[in-house]
Amino acid sequence: MASVLYEILATLFPPQCAVCNAVGSGLCDRCAPGSAARVTVRLRTLRLAALGRYEASLRQAVLALKAGRRDVAAELGRRLAACIEPASALVPVPTTRARRLQRGFDGAVLLAQIAADRANACVLPSLEQIAGDAQRGRDRSARLAACGRFAWRAESSLSGRRVVLLDDVATTGATLEDCAATIRAAGGIVDEAVVVAWA
Numbered sequence: 001m002a003s004v005l006y007e008i009l010a011t012l013f014p015p016q017c018a019v020c021n022a023v024g025s026g027l028c029d030r031c032a033p034g035s036a037a038r039v040t041v042r043l044r045t046l047r048l049a050a051l052g053r054y055e056a057s058l059r060q061a062v063l064a065l066k067a068g069r070r071d072v073a074a075e076l077g078r079r080l081a082a083c084i085e086p087a088s089a090l091v092p093v094p095t096t097r098a099r100r101l102q103r104g105f106d107g108a109v110l111l112a113q114i115a116a117d118r119a120n121a122c123v124l125p126s127l128e129q130i131a132g133d134a135q136r137g138r139d140r141s142a143r144l145a146a147c148g149r150f151a152w153r154a155e156s157s158l159s160g161r162r163v164v165l166l167d168d169v170a171t172t173g174a175t176l177e178d179c180a181a182t183i184r185a186a187g188g189i190v191d192e193a194v195v196v197a198w199a
């Protein structure tokens with residue numbers, strides 16, 4: 001329903017570049033980061049690939065995504081697909097419930113879905129962000145799969161499965177490492193992460 005509404009709105013109000021306002025897409029080719037802007041970073045246990053640094057036009061695009069611009073998500077997700085091996089399983093880093101309600105969608109989940117469509121990959125949206133209190137009342141297996149601020153929903157098995165983490169921005173990589181630890185605790189294999197921007 002939401003996507004039908006979005007299609008109608010997109011027809012009535014064609015997307016405009018979040019940076020230069022050119023009509024046609026949420027982020028025009030001129031303002032989007034080229035392949036030369038790509039950054040790779042070695043985190044503690046992960047290899048991180050970013051479309052570019054969190055500055056100038058890419059920063060503006062990320063802020064527009066965070067403000068709820070789906071047309072910008074479409075363009076960034078499309079470009080992230082180029083950093084993803086076909087047939088990968090993508091695990092988006094979940095945002096908090098409050099932020100999801102505020103934006104109307106989870107930015108990383110939407111990016112992952114768009115990138116997965118393009119790269120013939122799949123999305124496993126099974127990480128959840130947990131507050132200390134939310135741990136209470138969880139069943140034992142869910143508690144065992146919890147690690148730091150994240151938990152892996154026990155109903156989707158990960159044993160031996162290789163996944164790629166995906167997020168909008170990475171600053172220190174600590175959140176990605178937190179997610180990676182949770183995935184490993186749930187039996188998955190992860191050594192790569194892709195993000196839009198490295199701050």
Ligand SMILES: [Zn+2]
Pocket residue numbers: 017018019020021022027028029030031032
């Ligand atoms: Zn532009």
